[in-house]
Amino acid sequence: MDNLPKTWDDWIENFKTWQDNVGYDREWMGDFDLSIQFDWERAGDVIEFGDYAGRTKWERSLQVPQQSMRDALVSMITVQGDTEFASVEQQRHLLATAPTDYDRYAAARIMAEEQRHGWQMAYLLMTYFGQQGRREAQKLLERNAQDGDRLLGAFNRPMPHWLDFFCYTMFVDRDGKFQLGMLSTSAFKPLAASMGPMLKEESFHLGTGSNGLRRIIKAGVIPLDMLQRYINKWVSTAHDLFGVDGSSSAHWAYVWGIKGRWDERKKLEAGHEVSKETLNEEARQHYHEEIVAEVRKLCGYLPEGAADLYVPHENFHREIGHFKRQRYTVEGTLFEGSDDEWTTYIAEHLPTAQDEEDLKELFKQQWVAEKPMTARQIASGIGASV
Numbered sequence: 001m002d003n004l005p006k007t008w009d010d011w012i013e014n015f016k017t018w019q020d021n022v023g024y025d026r027e028w029m030g031d032f033d034l035s036i037q038f039d040w041e042r043a044g045d046v047i048e049f050g051d052y053a054g055r056t057k058w059e060r061s062l063q064v065p066q067q068s069m070r071d072a073l074v075s076m077i078t079v080q081g082d083t084e085f086a087s088v089e090q091q092r093h094l095l096a097t098a099p100t101d102y103d104r105y106a107a108a109r110i111m112a113e114e115q116r117h118g119w120q121m122a123y124l125l126m127t128y129f130g131q132q133g134r135r136e137a138q139k140l141l142e143r144n145a146q147d148g149d150r151l152l153g154a155f156n157r158p159m160p161h162w163l164d165f166f167c168y169t170m171f172v173d174r175d176g177k178f179q180l181g182m183l184s185t186s187a188f189k190p191l192a193a194s195m196g197p198m199l200k201e202e203s204f205h206l207g208t209g210s211n212g213l214r215r216i217i218k219a220g221v222i223p224l225d226m227l228q229r230y231i232n233k234w235v236s237t238a239h240d241l242f243g244v245d246g247s248s249s250a251h252w253a254y255v256w257g258i259k260g261r262w263d264e265r266k267k268l269e270a271g272h273e274v275s276k277e278t279l280n281e282e283a284r285q286h287y288h289e290e291i292v293a294e295v296r297k298l299c300g301y302l303p304e305g306a307a308d309l310y311v312p313h314e315n316f317h318r319e320i321g322h323f324k325r326q327r328y329t330v331e332g333t334l335f336e337g338s339d340d341e342w343t344t345y346i347a348e349h350l351p352t353a354q355d356e357e358d359l360k361e362l363f364k365q366q367w368v369a370e371k372p373m374t375a376r377q378i379a380s381g382i383g384a385s386v
């Protein structure tokens, strides 16, 4: 790595090269403020859980008691940052085919915000973790989703079109919300303090997803069984993002106070006992319940007589964990049929080559209902010059 950045300014220079390579024109950011943001108040001063609970939160990496804990922090910040830049690499090409002006604005804004999130993580690495951090901050700009070497599977998956994009923002960005929430109570204060502003931005991404899916239903062009297949694809991918079952790294991250449970503060207040062996499962369950509620809301917009949309079971189509590559149905039961029957089952429940072909025609119609832009959104200039 001959271009290892020494200062934050060096890193920014390399970031601009990354932007050029991805092809995200800086003008598309409009008046967006690409800056480092902390909410120190929300981060709190006292370690909230784990073996060090009650002590002062760490503000510098040298205050972190052990090297293994620093390594875990570096690894978590790196994974988070990696997803941020990866998503821009996955989405960038969609700007040219935005179905409406509003959607172009929304996608350009989401990509601007993901870049800021990536910056924020790179800043933590550059500022607090010495040579090791600088190396990781640089690698955030060198792995690439198109080459398939981003750290997590979902962030290497191609996102060929806007139906994928709406499902992705609905389901994969929502995984992000949970990850950020779990880091928001971290004992490492600069990490905890980074989460408030990021979570605020993330809520726009989720809104883009749920609103987009609602507008798809409203337009009535995409067949609902096809929509369901795309939901199944991205939900199972998002389930994977919560990591392996019985994770020891999640266990240690909790013991060390680095990463909490979802709603850690509420759980502490309510005296919920922690199950350190099943932290990933617990987070995945919370996520699952939330998307079930979200999809139920979507069903309220379906035409009369249409079958309800649903969320596939956690066991379906998994690439990680106990149910990895096993034949489970969308209801979560073991599939009993033959190989051929399984192939048919999968073609009914996950997108097919024919779906991709059919979508090309469907996209020529008004397949997602219009959404007017607000005066503020127009004035922002975000995405305007695409």
Ligand SMILES: [Fe+2]
Binding pocket: 084, 113, 114, 117, 176, 202
């Ligand atoms: Fe993000």
Ligand SMILES: [Fe+2]
Binding pocket: 114, 173, 176, 202, 205
């Ligand atoms: Fe996001």
